[in-house]
Amino acid sequence: MTIRVAVAGATGKMGRLALDLIEASDDLELHAALSSKSELDEMLGADVALDVSHPAASAGIVEFSAGAGIPIVVGTSGWSSERIADIERFVRDHEEAGAVLFIPNFSIGSVLGTAFAALAAPWFDSIEIVEAHHAGKVDSPSGTAVRTAELVGEARAGKGPVAAPHADQRARGQLVSGIPVHSLRMSGLLAEQRVVLGGDGETLTIAHSTLSPSSYEAGILLALRHAPEAVGVTVGLGTLIGLDLPTAGGGE
Numbered sequence: 001m002t003i004r005v006a007v008a009g010a011t012g013k014m015g016r017l018a019l020d021l022i023e024a025s026d027d028l029e030l031h032a033a034l035s036s037k038s039e040l041d042e043m044l045g046a047d048v049a050l051d052v053s054h055p056a057a058s059a060g061i062v063e064f065s066a067g068a069g070i071p072i073v074v075g076t077s078g079w080s081s082e083r084i085a086d087i088e089r090f091v092r093d094h095e096e097a098g099a100v101l102f103i104p105n106f107s108i109g110s111v112l113g114t115a116f117a118a119l120a121a122p123w124f125d126s127i128e129i130v131e132a133h134h135a136g137k138v139d140s141p142s143g144t145a146v147r148t149a150e151l152v153g154e155a156r157a158g159k160g161p162v163a164a165p166h167a168d169q170r171a172r173g174q175l176v177s178g179i180p181v182h183s184l185r186m187s188g189l190l191a192e193q194r195v196v197l198g199g200d201g202e203t204l205t206i207a208h209s210t211l212s213p214s215s216y217e218a219g220i221l222l223a224l225r226h227a228p229e230a231v232g233v234t235v236g237l238g239t240l241i242g243l244d245l246p247t248a249g250g251g252e
């Protein structure tokens with residue numbers, strides 16, 4: 001079966017990458033390529049939508065697509081768990097709504113790095129995230145860092161908040177789920193994330209570097225091919241790659 005894909009943000013870096021992938025795939029076909037000037041109803045008739053646009057536009061695109069019954073893969077950043085909960089309610093309240101897959105990072109290495117951080121989280125009382133991106137990134141903290149902090153926070157449920165001394169000082173970062181997140185925006189980089197965990201006489205650093213946008217390709221294809229069968233709201237590639245790492249316990 002051929003999957004017809006509508007791409008929102010098609011004129012951008014991620015959108016152009018997606019168009020090349022669709023062109024090169026036997027089972028995917030381009031239905032519509034939307035830019036900031038397009039009408040959303042160009043998406044109608046697609047089997048799946050991909051949103052890789054702008055944080056300010058993403059909510060409207062997701063609501064339109066889900067509301068029209070078109071499953072959508074959302075790669076655009078800027079989605080917190082609270083905003084995702086709004087979409088979950090929307091999908092639950094609309095029987096015909098299309099599934100929504102929020103994928104903060106399409107790179108398999110990044111997804112694993114986030115899962116490893118959540119696995120380690122119950123064992124360390126100090127945890128901070130440092131993420132670094134290219135100077136053109138408009139949002140901070142990154143969607144990946146927000147997702148990582150939220151999963152780390154969840155994994156520590158019952159352990160209490162991490163130690164984040166002097167967190168009221170601006171240079172100590174922005175707290176997400178109680179985890180200080182520090183954002184760098186600079187030339188020469190694509191994307192990096194370090195989760196630094198500190199315990200009794202030791203630190204553990206979980207670092208991931210995106211060296212080329214090609215790291216996103218496998219995840220984009222996986223999500224687009226999974227979306228037609230998806231139900232409700234999914235967050236992250238983890239379940240799609242069979243990741244079931246324990247995230248609680250430890251520290252007895």
Ligand SMILES: NC(=O)C1=CN([C@@H]2O[C@H](COP(=O)(O)OP(=O)(O)OC[C@H]3O[C@@H](n4cnc5c(N)ncnc54)[C@H](OP(=O)(O)O)[C@@H]3O)[C@@H](O)[C@H]2O)C=CC1
Binds near residue numbers: 012
């Ligand atoms: N999940 C993941 O693994 C990854 C996610 N991202 C995220 O994907 C998003 C796009 O990144 P990137 O491709 O680098 O960005 P670009 O700036 O290269 O492209 C942005 C795209 O969005 C469109 N756009 C901008 N504003 C609007 C608007 N108001 N309404 C509709 N469309 C709009 C632009 O259209 P126009 O040309 O008309 O301006 C363009 O097509 C970002 O949020 C980024 O963080 C990026 C990399 C990986």
Ligand SMILES: O=C(O)C1=N[C@H](C(=O)O)C[C@H](O)C1
Binds near residue numbers: 077104106137145
């Ligand atoms: O804007 C980017 O480039 C990226 N955005 C995503 C994020 O906010 O986490 C994913 C990746 O880090 C690249």
